Amino acid sequence: xxxxMTQKILAKHAxxxxxxxxxxxxxxxxxxxxxxxxxxxxxxxxxxxxFTRVFDRDRIAIVxxxxxxxxxxxxxxxxxxxxxxxxxxxxxxxxxxxxxxxxHALLPEQGVVTAGDCIxxxxxxxxxxxxxxxFSTGVGSxxxxxxxxxxxxxxxxxxxxxxxxxGSLPKDCSGKDLILYIIGKIGVDGALYKSMEFTGEGVKxxxxxxxxxxxxxAIEAGAKNGIFPVDDITLEYMKGRCEREPVIFxxxxxxxxxxxxxxxxxxxxxxxxxxxxxxxxxxxxxLGDIKIDQVVIGxxxxxxxEDMETAYRILNGKRVKDGVRCIIIPATMEIMKECADxxxxxxxxxxxxxxxxxxxxxxxGGYMGILAKGERxxxxxxxxxxxxxxxxxxxxxxxxxxxxxxxxLTGYITRYSCGE
Amino acid sequence: xxxxxxVFKYGDNVDTDVIIPARYLNTSNAxxxxxxCMEDIDDEFVKKVKPGDIMxxxxxxxxxxxxEHAPLVIKTCGTGCVIAKSFARIFYRNAINIGLPILECxxxxxxxxxxxxxxxDFDSGEIxxxxxxxxxxxxxxxxxIQRIIKAGGLLNSIKEVSGE
Numbered sequence: 001x002x003x004x005m006t007q008k009i010l011a012k013h014a015x016x017x018x019x020x021x022x023x024x025x026x027x028x029x030x031x032x033x034x035x036x037x038x039x040x041x042x043x044x045x046x047x048x049x050x051f052t053r054v055f056d057r058d059r060i061a062i063v064x065x066x067x068x069x070x071x072x073x074x075x076x077x078x079x080x081x082x083x084x085x086x087x088x089x090x091x092x093x094x095x096x097x098x099x100x101x102x103x104h105a106l107l108p109e110q111g112v113v114t115a116g117d118c119i120x121x122x123x124x125x126x127x128x129x130x131x132x133x134x135f136s137t138g139v140g141s142x143x144x145x146x147x148x149x150x151x152x153x154x155x156x157x158x159x160x161x162x163x164x165x166x167g168s169l170p171k172d173c174s175g176k177d178l179i180l181y182i183i184g185k186i187g188v189d190g191a192l193y194k195s196m197e198f199t200g201e202g203v204k205x206x207x208x209x210x211x212x213x214x215x216x217x218a219i220e221a222g223a224k225n226g227i228f229p230v231d232d233i234t235l236e237y238m239k240g241r242c243e244r245e246p247v248i249f250x251x252x253x254x255x256x257x258x259x260x261x262x263x264x265x266x267x268x269x270x271x272x273x274x275x276x277x278x279x280x281x282x283x284x285x286x287l288g289d290i291k292i293d294q295v296v297i298g299x300x301x302x303x304x305x306e307d308m309e310t311a312y313r314i315l316n317g318k319r320v321k322d323g324v325r326c327i328i329i330p331a332t333m334e335i336m337k338e339c340a341d342x343x344x345x346x347x348x349x350x351x352x353x354x355x356x357x358x359x360x361x362x363x364x365g366g367y368m369g370i371l372a373k374g375e376r377x378x379x380x381x382x383x384x385x386x387x388x389x390x391x392x393x394x395x396x397x398x399x400x401x402x403x404x405x406x407x408x409l410t411g412y413i414t415r416y417s418c419g420e
Numbered sequence: 421x422x423x424x425x426x427v428f429k430y431g432d433n434v435d436t437d438v439i440i441p442a443r444y445l446n447t448s449n450a451x452x453x454x455x456x457c458m459e460d461i462d463d464e465f466v467k468k469v470k471p472g473d474i475m476x477x478x479x480x481x482x483x484x485x486x487x488e489h490a491p492l493v494i495k496t497c498g499t500g501c502v503i504a505k506s507f508a509r510i511f512y513r514n515a516i517n518i519g520l521p522i523l524e525c526x527x528x529x530x531x532x533x534x535x536x537x538x539x540x541d542f543d544s545g546e547i548x549x550x551x552x553x554x555x556x557x558x559x560x561x562x563x564x565i566q567r568i569i570k571a572g573g574l575l576n577s578i579k580e581v582s583g584e
Contacts, residue, residue: 024564040448041488049575067446074446124486124510140488140514142574150578154564188433189480193509222480224509277433364442364485383484385437387460 002252004160005227006195009135009249013118021159021256029059030134030244031093031113032147033121035103035360036064040081041141042122046148054089055151061093061112061121062086063103066360068096071367101332101358104128104216104300109332114238115230116247120144120153125300125382127218131211132238133230133248138219158224160195161186162257165202167266171418174310175210176302176380176400178263179217180271184281185261192222194258197251199229202265208237209306216301217382220278270415272378273398276386284403284415294377295320295408296389297401298329298356299363302380305335307401312344314405314416320352321411327369329356353408365389371396378407421542423500423521425473428465429534430458432478436490436511439482445489453489454496471498474540476532478504482511488518495520501540503547503558505529516565517574523547528556 003011003018011019013027034042039062054060062082067075079096086094093112100106104125107113115133119126122144129136139153147153163182183190196218198211206214211228218226228234230248238246270284297303297311308330320326328348330336336358339345345355362369363381371377371390377397379389384396397413406416438460440453447453458465475494481504482490491514494502501521515522521542528547532538536551547556561569571577 024562037442037445038486038488041492044448045575049579066442072446078446078448122486122488124484126486138486138510140486140491140510140517142488142517143513146574146578149575188483189506189508192480192506219510222483222508364437366442366445370443383435383437385435385484387441388437392460 001256002254004195004197004255004257005229005249005251006135006160006197006225007157009116009118010155010157019157021157023157024154025157026152026154027118029120029147029151029153030117031059031061031119032144033061033063033103033107033119033123033126034144035066035123036068036079036082037066038122038141038144040078042144042148043081043085045142045145049145051149054091054148057090058092059151060091060148061107062091063095063106064097064100065102065358066364067366068100068359069357099333102300102303102360105304105331105335108132108212109334111241111243114242114244114246115234116249120147124219125216127223127225128212128216128300130215130218130225130227131208133228133234135225135227137225158193158195159258160197161191162260163196163198164260164262165198165200166262166264167202168205169265169268172270172402172416173268174400174402175206175213177268177271178265179214180273180281180398181268183217183221183278184271184273186221188220188277188279189222191218194223196221196223196226198226203228204231204233205265207306208233209304212304213301220382270400270403272403272413273384275384275395275397278384278398284399284413287413290413291376291411292324292378292407292413293375294369294371295324295326295404296362296369296377296379296381297404298331299360299381300331301382302401303329303331303335305338307380308335308339308344310401311405312347314402315351315353315408316347318351318409320408324408324411326353326408327356327362328353329359331358333358362389378404378413380404422540423472423474424539425470425500427474427476427532427534427536427538428469429532430461430475430477433480433483434477435484436482436487437484439490440487440493445487448489450492450496454493457493457497466497469497469499472500473498474500474538475502476529477502478529479506481507483508486510488514491515491518491520503528516568519569519573523558525556525558528558
């Protein structure tokens with residue numbers, strides 16, 4: 001029986017010729033990742049278990065991104081623990097303020113992750129790197145500690161669901177609309193424990209940034225990982241960027257999929273996910289008058305250059321509606337600098353928005369945009385659970401950067417129309 | 421190994437943001453975090469929970485963030501085990517890795533009500549609802565995972581294998 005792309009990468013890293021869904025394996029890890037929330041717990045476990053050395057200082061990435069620049073004294077203590085550990089073990093991929101970015105935008109940008117890798121990260125959105133043709137999945141802090149000590153992790157080989165993409169996206173849609181549509185269709189546990197494998201001729205119409213957004217939210221359907229085939233767009237993106245040679249895996253022609261969905265990209269419309277689950281999706285134009293208090297454009301899902309370009313195209317020369325707070329967060333320092341060089345930051349400020357240094361901040365209700373009781377936000381982030389961005393009686397609507405920026409101008413959830 | 425206690429019942433898709441809201445994650449101190457366990461959907465939970473008590477929930481328990489703080493606070497509150505129709509995969513891994521007993525049993529989750537007195541035998545996978553007088557059987561873990569649980573978590577099991 002043939003193997004899927006994910007199964008092939010796992011087999012290779014387990015030193016096996018083939019693997020089957022359900023099989024328990026021990027796999028070699030290329031990168032082990034943690035952030036300022038999850039790494040301190042991993043450090044405790046690492047020390048408590050008596051480990052004194054990391055398996056390879058070049059294969060560990062620690063990114064301070066959730067609560068930095070530190071939001072309070074406790075957060076500062078947690079960052080310091082990460083900093084001390086990274087210094088003590090000579091962790092080469094340690095990203096502190098000034099160098100940091102939101103981890104899942106930063107690691108692909110800096111070429112730390114590459115095609116064919118097997119990656120774990122103590123952050124659920126670690127599945128993002130599947131866009132490069134890697135196996136990448138979120139785990140907890142104890143797995144991170146074990147990974148740092150041994151360079152290995154246990155996995156149950158996942159079965160797969162295939163998404164066969166056809167055609168190309170309409171001009172007013174992006175990868176975010178595609179992944180929200182898919183989550184709406186299969187539900188928040190529609191891909192539980194499984195791989196989401198994206199294939200078909202429609203893949204070539206998706207930019208790298210859109211693919212990263214799609215894989216980023218695979219976890220929102222419960223998936224173990226999301227993965228794209230490697231094509232010219234991937235190779236072009238990785239060229240001169242990745243520190244290790246990419247290894248290209250392809251699914252076998254007779255690979256087995258539990259289910260297959262065919263999606264005509266040209267039939268998609270701008271999509272919004274309503275409170276309080278990502279699966280509560282509706283076409284943006286069917287929502288009626290939903291007044292908003294805040295807009296957030298950023299996060300590991302949508303804080304990349306393409307997202308900033310979209311926000312600029314819509315906000316440039318316009319004014320954010322009075323009474324709406326529009327917060328724009330470029331995901332890395334490189335993106336921030338590019339926005340400055342291109343004049344986007346001035347345009348955002350002139351439009352009445354604020355621009356923040358990279359942080360996960362508001363997405364998880366940490367800081368930098370917390371909602372009060374009864375307030376409502378449209379955000380390009382990834383979760384709209386109860387209390388996710390602040391008060392337990394606040395609401396988050398998830399959408400693309402285009403829908404979020406268009407809504408900032410009107411004060412209501414608004415479908416962006418390219419003709420405008 | 422077993423546990424006996426009173427049931428706290430929740431619905432489908434209980435996410436890690438309601439188990440432990442991110443606003444408290446500026447510390448990794450388990451006792452400090454545990455004071456906020458479930459507060460966004462049930463602010464009575466931490467006041468009422470006693471050692472050995474049991475959480476019963478629907479599908480996809482623990483979805484969302486990878487924060488290990490979620491199973492950790494449930495365990496630190498004294499909860500003896502979580503029974504759900506299904507678990508989100510990172511929560512499932514984390515619970516095993518830190519030694520919080522979890523069981524998947526859809527029939528039990530439909531029948532058991534909040535406040536019932538329930539006894540769970542982890543070796544046999546038997547769930548006995550003493551209030552309604554019914555017995556349910558959950559699927560045992562595969563041997564690989566049982567080894568991790570018996571060793572007291574992932575790191576201990578790794579050290580056993582490597583002979584350290």
